Amino acid sequence: MNKFILGVAAAALGLSTQFANAEETLKLGLSHALSGPAAYFGTNASWVAQKAIDRINESGGVKVGDKVYKLETVGYDNQYTAAGGATAAQNMILRDNIRIIANSQSTSAVIATQAITERAGALLFTGVWGRSVKGPEHPMTFTNLNSPPEILPPLYKYVHETHPEAKTVALLNPNDASGQEIAKEAVIQWEKLGFTVVSNDFFERSTADFAPIATRILANNPDVVDVGGTPLPNAGHVFGEMATQGWDGIKIASAGSEAEALIKTGGDAAENTYFGLGAVFSGENATDTQRELNEMALVELKQPLNQATIAVWDSIAALKAALEKAGSTDPEAIAEVLPTLVFESSYGPSGFGYADIYGLPNQMLLPVIISQVQDGKVVELERIIPEEMKSKM
Amino acid sequence: MPAETQPLFAAEGITKRFGGLVAVSDVSFEISRGEILGLIGPNGAGKSTIFNLISGFYRVTRGRTVFQGQDVSSLPIWKLARIGLARTFQHDSLLKGMTVRDNILVATTQFIRNPAEREKRMSETIDIMGLGEVLDEKASNLPHGHQRILSIAIAFSGRPALLCLDEPLTGFNQTEVLGGLDIIRRLREEFATTVLIVEHNMRAVMSLCDRILVLHHGKLLGSGSPEEVQNDPAIIEAYLGKSE
């Protein structure tokens, strides 16, 4: 019995002394889903993060004042849940004494993480959408991925101008936090353009067969079907089922990032689908950095990268610039300089902005990429650089 | 009818049907206070069914059962137990994973909430049944004889007015049978318990019972004192006709 208590005490001591001697390396936290259905996003993003710090470390590390830091990542599985996110955050903040989390995924995990990081004054980067994670209540949170408020206006405008005859739209989204978020935004933006939203449906993530949903959506015979945040492999089945049931209208997958998967499952029915987050990192619009990374990913991960998984590259790039400019590793100091920066992201020069939408300039200014399936391949149509970024450059 | 003179229990034309099969057909009898009544009959005569009807495990299809002047045909078993009608089981008659003490405790608790009084009641039960030496044994580890006695102890813990015993002496040797009979007699003498007993050991039944009911093919064939029953030609016929 005494041995047991000793053991517990020893474990406690071991844990609390573990975070010392971090003089030359700066630890960056990663909170990704490494198990469950979203695991491949987490696995791939962790790989990108490693590539990003490798490149920085090889070129001499980060100069902060008169010290040089090497970067290191510490990753935890947030299991796509709030409890998982909280456990991961507590491990990073309390055990590993990490003050910068370079990327985090899954809305509920991130909300749980924020509760801890904002109070601890730690810096948090994330790609999740919700307006609720952004803004003045979360000054230490920065986002590194385009979200519906940035994507939808230019994407819908593009579709509207290309197909002026279309008047009605049906929305379909997964029944979860990100799906509800995007549906809300989509209704506003479509109605702004004079569209009628004829249906706004949600499906359980566990849905296996999309035939009933297709039947339901087609009952209103919409001109446009916008599958919003539906995972693209599923979206392929939705479109396939609709084609079978005789529908041939305008297809939009506004916020799905794994465009290739839609072609695989949709087959011919995927043809002409528009994407708002479906960058092609092997295409001619991509930057050299993106092409190079994507090629490595195809070899090492056997999968292409997408905008959600490459995002951590950009937050690490922003961090490096901010650390050097602030001359300090203090998260508050970094948070102060981040909005003033122009740094080199994987998309080219980038910064932070969108204070007009969120009340704080903490959203990364990235090009909105409109792409489309043409002849069984995803083709980028346009990379629209935000006006705010143009004025910064 | 004043409480003292009315029968303790009465079955009034009870019938039990399982699907198409009539297991018990229009049986009526009474059990008087303080008597020890035997229920006999060849295998398949309906003894178990009657037993289960009396103790509330089965619902009667027709007829009714009356206990202490109250119609109890539709009462659940646990309520019957609480108003003083208890039974034992032929098979698996114990809480095998629990100690002897806990077996008796569980049974006693339902009737006496006060811990001190409960202790008193329990030691009384243990004394009569002679289980004092095996109190902390797991019931499943007891020798067979003790197990049967313990099952009587469980049923008797509530000090029922009517105690129904289902083949309590099965597997006993001669000495054990005598011991068992002695305990049953003491229950009547010291606690005025009325007893209904189903038992295959004819000699034991004949020596113990005041009166005997004979069942055959789900019907009441006859009843009377042990001597009367033993000399009734119809009954002999039913029994001997079978065995030959």
Next chain:
Amino acid sequence: MLFDKLNLLFLATVAASVAYCLAVPGAFFVQVILWATLAATLGAGIRFVMLVGELNIGTSAFYGIGGYTAAYLTTAYGLPFGVALVAAGIAGGLVAAVFGYATMRTSGAYFMLISFAFAEIFRMLVVESDFLGGNNGIIGLFVSVEYEPYFAATVVAILATLISALAVIENSSLGKSFIAIREREEIARSVGINVLAIRVLCLVISSVVIAVAGACSGFITHLVTPNDYTFMIAVFALAYVKLGGEEHPTGPILGAILLTLAAQYLISFGAYQQVFFGTVIAVAMILLPQGITGRLRDLVRLTAKRTARDAG
């Protein structure tokens, strides 16, 4: 003998944990203690219903009911944490009474599957309830700043008390009735036990405790979301029981502590954490069918027998 020692060990662990939580309130290990305490309560709660012989996968729903009740009352009405805890317990008990009255007539595989269904219904209902925040859940659960240093110690103390209360009930005559029902329901009935009522009572008691633990869980993660209360909660609770051993109340506590500590070291292994848990459960079922405490007891008995034989 062994079990008496285990009881002492439990009390000592609780005392040490409370002391540590008070001494170093912000430390990481305090979080570990809190996770372990929640886990132990879940294990003790699910084991309690096993006393009447049923596997209650709905444990996760009662955990969630507690979590959501406390979260809703504190955020929507500004009630203090203590009041919310009590309310969570009451809510858990009331729902358990209704659910139990309807379902405790079934047993075995059927009860297990329907409790499974209940766990899923609860999650889906929460997702569909806008006033509970739908998929986003309820965010921002904090105790007041001045109370914060005592929060962890209080949670450990309260839950340890509830776990002890479960053990006391188990040893009382009521607890013996539970076991009697599991052993042989007909005998229980024949001695006057209202089996349905007692089975429901058992579920209610367990659910009150589970719901209070759930209420604490929200304040540890600072939010509640539907995905934190899936049936996996019950799966892990069962793992604690099976690893620690179900015969004695300290079994699930031991299992919970071991697996929580293991999880802290495994969390950086990503998906292998899941594989590890799965393997522990499967291997423990094969090698330690009675759990660690059961194995220990057998060993102690064996040694005692050997010594007796050698002496004799």
Next chain:
Amino acid sequence: MSTFIQLLINTLQIGAIYVLFSLGLTLVFGVMRLINFAHGEFFALTAILIAMQMGWLLPDAPFWLQYVVSFATALGVLMALSVVIYQFGLSRFLGDLSSGFIFSLGLVLMMRGLIGQIFGNYPMTAPPLVEGAIYVLGGAISTQKLLVAVLALIATGGLLYLVFRTKLGMALRAIAEDQEAAMLQGIRYKRLALYGFLIGSSLAAIAGGLIAPLQVVLPTMGGELIMKAFMIVIIGGLGSIPGAIVASFLIAALESFGSYFIDLPVVTIGVFVMVAVLLVIRPQGLLGHVVR
């Protein structure tokens, strides 16, 4: 009218897979008296093995040949795995509901994690074998889905023949009827239980193989289906084969018609509530007999 036909077609196509999968679950319960939670992982693993092999094993062969060969190897792997799981694990828990259930939960976590690590968690797909669609009275079904539904119904027919017309089937039914008597027979029972388990597992595997070209293939896909299968076997009665068939199509119809006329999430909750109410009124399910 055409909408009604379409919904009916949807019902048929969803129900066909449900039937196959839940028959396996209910058969395993009947024979082994345990609920195999890993049933869904068998389903997922087959689908993954097929999706992985297609385009890789025989890259130049026609799709249907690739499919048949991948299907056969995947089934082989699954059968071997089932034998191992039975011998070292499940056979120890025959008739022990809680231990068997928890053991199979451990298997689920193990298998799901390992499948993800070995094959990647990336969503995979198998290409359809046939293109095009068939139109019936104004309703439409893709040829691929029709093919799958027909194959699933043939497999179901095969199982029914096996269970009701062969000696092995009679023995299995006898076990399901009287577990205690069967268990007393010892070795013979253990061997028959293995056969029952293998048949049940292969039904899950066949369902997985059939669904591979129709659905996004992910390591977690089995967990989602098994929830529904639980509902199906409760409604149909644990261990009841006709019950599982009726309940499968009942649930499929509720999902198909319900998601058209009402919201799908509401329908799902409705199904759960219906199951709860049914259990209170009729604990043994629609066509089951009391199992305690």
